[in-house]
Amino acid sequence: MAGALAAFKKRSGEVSLAAAVVLFMLPLLWIPGKIYLTLTIAGLAMGMLIFLVASGLSIIFGLMDVLNFAHGALFAWGAYTGFSVFKLMRVWVGADSVLKNVGVFSVAVAAALLAVAVLGMLLERGLIRRVYGSHLFQILITFGAMVVLVELIRVFWGPNDEVIVQPLTFRGSWDMQGVIVERYRVLCIMIGLLVYAMIQIVLKKTKLGTIVRAGVENREMVQAMGHNISRIFTGVFAAGAALAALGGVAMSVFDRQVYPDMGGTYLLFAFIVVIIGGLGSITGSLLGALIVGLAYNYVAYLVPWAAAAVNVLIMIIILLIRPTGLFPAGG
Amino acid sequence: MQTPVQMYRIGRKKNRFKGAGFFLKVGTLLFLIATPFLFPSFKIVDLAMNIIIFSVLVASFDILLGYTGILSFAHGMFFGIGAYCVALLMGQYGGPSYVHLALGLLLGVVAAAALALVISFLSLRVKAIFFAMVTLAIAELAIVLATKLSGFTGGEDGISLNMPGIFAVSHHMGHFLGIEIGGRIFTYYLILFGSVILFFLMIRFTHSPLGRVLQAIRDNTRRAEALGYKTFIFQVVSILFGCVVASIAGAFYAMWVGYVNPESCLGVMTIMLDVLLMVIIGGMGTLYGAIVGAGLLKTAQTFLPDLQHLAKIVFPHVAFIHQFLERWLLLFGVLFILVVILFPKGVIGSMREYMARRT
Numbered sequence: 284m285a286g287a288l289a290a291f292k293k294r295s296g297e298v299s300l301a302a303a304v305v306l307f308m309l310p311l312l313w314i315p316g317k318i319y320l321t322l323t324i325a326g327l328a329m330g331m332l333i334f335l336v337a338s339g340l341s342i343i344f345g346l347m348d349v350l351n352f353a354h355g356a357l358f359a360w361g362a363y364t365g366f367s368v369f370k371l372m373r374v375w376v377g378a379d380s381v382l383k384n385v386g387v388f389s390v391a392v393a394a395a396l397l398a399v400a401v402l403g404m405l406l407e408r409g410l411i412r413r414v415y416g417s418h419l420f421q422i423l424i425t426f427g428a429m430v431v432l433v434e435l436i437r438v439f440w441g442p443n444d445e446v447i448v449q450p451l452t453f454r455g456s457w458d459m460q461g462v463i464v465e466r467y468r469v470l471c472i473m474i475g476l477l478v479y480a481m482i483q484i485v486l487k488k489t490k491l492g493t494i495v496r497a498g499v500e501n502r503e504m505v506q507a508m509g510h511n512i513s514r515i516f517t518g519v520f521a522a523g524a525a526l527a528a529l530g531g532v533a534m535s536v537f538d539r540q541v542y543p544d545m546g547g548t549y550l551l552f553a554f555i556v557v558i559i560g561g562l563g564s565i566t567g568s569l570l571g572a573l574i575v576g577l578a579y580n581y582v583a584y585l586v587p588w589a590a591a592a593v594n595v596l597i598m599i600i601i602l603l604i605r606p607t608g609l610f611p612a613g614g
Numbered sequence: 615m616q617t618p619v620q621m622y623r624i625g626r627k628k629n630r631f632k633g634a635g636f637f638l639k640v641g642t643l644l645f646l647i648a649t650p651f652l653f654p655s656f657k658i659v660d661l662a663m664n665i666i667i668f669s670v671l672v673a674s675f676d677i678l679l680g681y682t683g684i685l686s687f688a689h690g691m692f693f694g695i696g697a698y699c700v701a702l703l704m705g706q707y708g709g710p711s712y713v714h715l716a717l718g719l720l721l722g723v724v725a726a727a728a729l730a731l732v733i734s735f736l737s738l739r740v741k742a743i744f745f746a747m748v749t750l751a752i753a754e755l756a757i758v759l760a761t762k763l764s765g766f767t768g769g770e771d772g773i774s775l776n777m778p779g780i781f782a783v784s785h786h787m788g789h790f791l792g793i794e795i796g797g798r799i800f801t802y803y804l805i806l807f808g809s810v811i812l813f814f815l816m817i818r819f820t821h822s823p824l825g826r827v828l829q830a831i832r833d834n835t836r837r838a839e840a841l842g843y844k845t846f847i848f849q850v851v852s853i854l855f856g857c858v859v860a861s862i863a864g865a866f867y868a869m870w871v872g873y874v875n876p877e878s879c880l881g882v883m884t885i886m887l888d889v890l891l892m893v894i895i896g897g898m899g900t901l902y903g904a905i906v907g908a909g910l911l912k913t914a915q916t917f918l919p920d921l922q923h924l925a926k927i928v929f930p931h932v933a934f935i936h937q938f939l940e941r942w943l944l945l946f947g948v949l950f951i952l953v954v955i956l957f958p959k960g961v962i963g964s965m966r967e968y969m970a971r972r973t
Contacts, residue, residue, distance in 0.1 A: 350743050413955055418743045422685055423894065424954050430887065430947035438941055547883070551754050554747040588762040595755045599736060602748070606739050 310581040320462045322580045328468035330576025331475025332537060335530030336549050337556035337568040338482060339523035345499050345563030346519050349411055350418060352425040354527050355550025356432035357399050357406075361528025362535035362545060363440050364398045365391035366447055376450050384450035388536070395528040402432075403524025407517050429546070436543045444542040447535050471533055475569075478529070482565050495519060499563065555598045561608025570609060642905065643810065650802055651793055661916045663802055665908045667866050670809045672892045672904035673816050674859035680899030681820050682852040683832035688733060688749035690885035691756045692857040694874070695729065696722035696864025698760070698767065701874040705775035706768065712778050719865050726861035727854055734853045738846060753882050760876040772875025775868065777801055783872070805866045812859055817901060819855060828852050829899075891946055894953050897960025906961045911946075918942055 311319055340354045368391035369376055375387040410428055414420040449467065456465040486492035498505045498512060506512045534549065535541045556575050560567025575594050583590035601608065616624075645652075649662040671693055678684045699722035700715065708714040737748040760767045767773070776782055781804065782797040789795065819825055831838045831845045839845050868874050877884055892911050896903025925936060957964050 350746070410951065410955070419679075419683060419685055420954060420958070422743070422746050423890070424951060426890065427947055427951040427954060431944060431951065434941050434944035434947055438944065544883075551751055555751055558744065558747060558751075591758040591762075592755055595751050598748070598751060602736050602744075 307577070310585070313585055314581065317461045318584070321464070322584055323577065324464055324468050324472075326577035326580035327573060328465075328471040328475075328537070328576070329580065330573035331472050332530055332534045333549065333552045333556055333576055334475050334569050334572035335478060335533065336527050337553040337560070337572050338478070338565055339526030339530075340553050341557050341560070341563055341565060341568045342482075342526070343520055343523040344557070346495055347411075347415075347516050348418075349415070349421050349520075350425070351411075351520075351523070352422055352550070353406065353428040353432060354425075354523075354553065355546030355548075356429040356436075357403060357524045357546070358527040358531040358534075358549055359436055359541070359543065359546035360402060360432060361395040361399045361531030362541045363436055363531075364395040364528070365532035365535055366440070366445060366541045368394050369447055373448075376448050379451055381452045384452035387450055388453070388532075392529060392532050395532045396525045399528030399531075400521040400525040403521040404517055406524070407520040411520070412513075433543050433546065440541075440543075442543060444540055447539050447541060449536055449539060453536065467537060471537060474529075474533060478526070479565070479569055486565070491515075552594070555594050557608070558598050559601045559608060561610040564608070564610040567608055567610030639902070646806060647803075650799055651791055654793060656798075657916065659798075659802060661912060663805065663870050664916075665905070665912045666806055666809045667863055667870065668888070668892065668908035668912060669905045670812050670866070671860055671863040672889050672896065672908050673813060673901050674856045674863065675889050676893050676898060676901055676904055677816060677820065677852060677856040677859075679893060680897075680901075681825060681832065682828045682849055682856075684738075684849065684853065685746045686733075686749045686853070686856075687746060687882060687886055688753040688756075689857070689860055689889060690882060691749075691753040691880055692726045692730065692860040693864035693867070693885055694756065694760070694876075694880035695726050696861030696866075697868035697874045697879040698722075698773075698864075699725060699861070700865040700868040701773040701775045702767075704778075705773040710776040710778040710782065715778060715869075719862065722861040722865050723858050726857045730854050730857035731850065734850045738849055738853075750882065753880070753886070757876050757880045757882070760880055768875070770875065770877075772873055772878075774873050776872065777869060781869075801870060805870060808862070808866060812862060813901075816859065820901060824848065824851065887943075891950055893960075894950060895960055897963035898958075900960065900962040900966070903960050903962035910961075914942075 310322075314322065336354065336358055339357075340351060343349055343351050343354075369387065372387045372390065375383040378384065406428060410424050411421065414424050453467040453470065456463050458464075484492075486496055494505060494510050494515060497508075498515060502512060530549070531545075535545070552572075552575060556568055556571035558571075559574060560569070560571030574597065578593050578597060579590050582593040646662060646666060650659050653659065653662075671689075675686075675689045678686050678689070696719075700718035703714045703718035703721065704710055708717075733749060733752060737745045761769055764770070777797060780787075780797065781801045786794065786796045793799070820828075827838065827843050827848050830841075831843070831848055835845055864879065867879065871878075879885065888911060892904065892907030894907070895910060896905070896907030922936070922940065929936075953960065959967060
């Protein structure tokens with residue numbers, strides 16, 4: 284019996300991979316093939332966008348041991364900064380030129396990254412620094428920061444929903460033998476993969492990444508080696524905030540709207556993702572985000588009202604069988 | 615021979631009915647009893663009722679946060695469960711009768727206990743911070759379900775209900791001391807009575823040996839474990855108790871307001887935010903802080919529209935002030951952060967510290 288269990292544990296990687304593939308194909312029983320492919324692409328795109336939010340949350344937690352409830356608000360700030368850029372550069376958004384369309388999107392992303400990174404730095408220096416070490420007070424203070432940031436959005440940009448016009452190049456879709464592929468979704472998937480690759484390269488191949496990874500393992504030791512951990516913390520927080528902002532811009536163009544409370548919805552997705560994937564793990568976040576995105580789209584097609592419930596259900600199942608998530612950090 | 619602990623307890627017992635604190639508590643209670651006769655306007659009575667109900671809710675949240683060190687974002691959901699169970703049995707699927715009222719209360723308690731058990735078994739096994747995330751997800755799910763399953767819960771429109779017999783709004787019995795005695799007044803005293811009992815129960819709970827163990831777990835989980843306490847069981851008991859009290863507070867709310875909908879009874883950004891603000895401002899781990907927090911916040915919320923109106927008359931052209939007052943949540947958010955940083959013990963905690971330093 285014990286031997287069988289050990290053998291099972293040794294093979295658990297392959298077993299769970301097989302289980303994942305079976306689960307992934309399961310919706311095919313009810314969904315016609317072509318629609319299934321369309322939904323899969325939509326799910327992957329949504330998953331990649333959620334990954335952008337969740338990865339920032341996960342990095343911040345992994346290194347700083349801070350659970351940032353204001354992450355959703357930073358996401359919304361990113362989206363609103365992008366919205367302002369889109370509004371200022373209306374002409375380029377509507378222009379029939381790929382260069383100008385991509386240009387306005389890039390400017391929006393750059394502005395959002397910059398603005399929210401600065402905001403993140405202020406947040407870390409001003410508030411979160413005071414409550415290192417106490418999870419309870421971190422949650423309380425970042426929750427308060429979230430309320431203030433969301434209200435500030437209402438003050439600066441007004442309390443109503445605003446429409447974002449997709450740049451002309453990003454609109455429309457390709458029809459491949461009945462499988463409808465929206466252009467922007469493909470772009471989202473590419474952005475997500477690019478960011479994942481960049482995070483991995485920075486963490487694994489650069490000196491900074493080594494320091495950050497060492498900081499996750501043992502903070503005091505890194506400090507003793509002469510690295511200014513406090514400055515690194517601020518930098519990591521700003522980077523995590525910037526990832527949320529990137530997610531915010533990409534998501535607002537995806538949804539074609541911004542609204543002050545948009546952060547709450549995606550913060551929730553990000554929480555579910557990091558619980559599924561394991562707090563602190565980037566690969567876990569990617570996998571968790573893809574699971575959430577795909578499950579949401581399949582279920583939204585089959586049973587529309589249950590779409591919001593299915594992710595909580597997945598989270599509960601994962602908590603039951605693997606309380607620390609699929610890829611526990613440091614493991 | 616008496617141990618120092620025993621001597622301390624005897625000393626505390628002797629002074630139980632003396633001192634400013636005791637008179638303050640009795641005074642507050644008497645004031646709340648007299649409120650319907652002192653202030654004939656419905657607005658003030660409604661405010662007093664809200665303060666009473668929220669005091670109970672916030673105190674039950676304090677048992678989790680202040681006495682057990684667990685942050686739950688689903689506390690508003692348990693409040694909503696209590697409110698919805700009463701509303702479903704008296705509004706949607708039954709009538710205004712005492713039996714339905716009792717059944718609704720019972721159903722709310724049972725449902726809250728069962729759900730609290732499930733949530734604590736799910737998320738307490740891991741780190742404490744998971745509890746905050748899992749409860750937030752489940753609370754949002756509850757709002758979605760209450761909104762989407764409109765055939766069962768009334769959806770966005772919610773459910774209206776009427777109180778039975780002598781508690782009905784339409785019930786009138788004549789006048790006493792210039793005040794109309796009717797269903798409203800009876801409901802007020804019924805809820806006040808229930809709330810006082812619940813509050814006493816919570817004080818007993820925190821002062822019991824069980825409550826002391828909970829505080830030990832909050833302060834140092836490892837040490838409590840090393841002393842042989844099964845921390846998991848104790849935390850589950852605390853969560854169960856807090857959530858059941860919250861559901862009863864929700865039932866009271868439904869009985870008083872006569873209407874439930876997802877936003878007013880389940881919302882994380884409505885109920886939960888208020889509760890967090892109240893418990894932080896009043897003081898974590900004090901129970902009585904709940905009354906202070908609820909009193910301050912509810913009073914501020916009730917009179918804010920008047921203040922906005924006043925600002926429009928006094929400063930008709932200063933748009934900045936109007937905008938500022940309209941975004942009162944911003945003010946409360948800043949206040950919340952300031953209190954967390956500067957007075958983490960809240961009003962009651964800081965006061966107790968000050969008193970202790972003086973003597």
